[in-house]
Amino acid sequence: MRRLRHWWNARGRVLLLYPPWFAAFQPDWPRNARQVGFPCADMVGAPDESVEALAEFLDSGPRPVAVTFGTGMLHGEAMYRAAMTACEALGLRCVVSCPHPLEIPPERRDRVFVTRYAPFSVLLPRCRAIIHHGGIGTVAQALAAAIPQLIVPLAFDQFDNADRVRRLGCGLVLRREVFGARVAAWRLRRLLASTPIAEACAGVAERCVGADAIGRVCEEVEAVVAESNALRGRGDR
Structure with missing residues (x-):
């Protein structure tokens, strides 16, 4: 799609x-909009990379x-380096999912694992927390995995997503301007020590169990096609 914005108010159906x-x-939302839930489909179209090294790292120590x-x-x-330093200051291991290479000294490779891609549906249930930008896909996977979130929103909908996570009680928010190793370590320590946040994460994760957003998307698409075929059958345009 070259002009995605033209589809935001599609006459047939808008899926949220x-x-x-x-x-x-x-x-004031369009009456033809339907909320179908978080798709959580991170294995679709994933890069063809081996997850053996990641599994070995996860198995080799604490979450x-x-x-x-x-x-x-x-x-x-x-x-990324500020986040890694914050984890190191607290004695925590970390898995960094980053689109470009990050050089890690050999003496730190038992505590830091860097990968271009990691399926969050596999990774996050084995993590203690996540530091991220507030993208809706990452938010959804973290909520489903019941782990606390430290969000540093950068652009677009990420600010709104971060605020919603905060109001759900599932995480803390830091402005990019103040994000650094020292501040991140302080907030991460607070995040992991909070019983109310842990309880909120567990409660929200229960809402995600059994959700089938992809199935609902397919049903909505089939419904639109059926309606269109019915109109053609009656000679309507």
């Missing part, structure tokens, strides 16, 4: 890929902290 408990349907600032963040090395 988040559940009502995350963002309630608003009175790590996941770190990512999104596939579109191509100039964020300082942020």
Whole structure:
């Protein structure tokens, strides 16, 4: 699609890929919009990379902290290194999902694992927390995995997503301008020590169990096609 914005108000059907408990349907939204929930489909179209090294790292020690600032963040090395330093200061291992190479000293490779891609549906249930940018896909996977989130929103909907996670009680938010190793370590320590946040994460994760957003998307598409075929059968345009 070259002009995605033209589809935002499609006459047939608009599918909203988040559940009502995350963002309630608003009175001024299009009547043909349908909320189908978080798709959580991270294995579809994933890069063909071996996950054996990642599995070996996860099996070799305590649960790590996941770190990512999104596939579109191509100039964020300082942020990634600040997050890694924060984890190291707290004695925590980390898995960094980053679109560009990050050189890690040999003496730290038993505590830091860097990969271009890691399926979060596999990784996050084995993590203690996640530091990320607030992208909706990452938010959805972290909520489903019941892990606390430290969010540093960078652009677009990430600020709204971060605020919704905070209001759900499932994480903390840091402005990019103040994000650094020292501040991140302080917030991460607070995040992991919070019983209310842990309880909120567990409660929200229960709402994600059994959800089949992809199935609902297929049903909505089939319904639109059936309606269109019925109109053609009657000679309507």
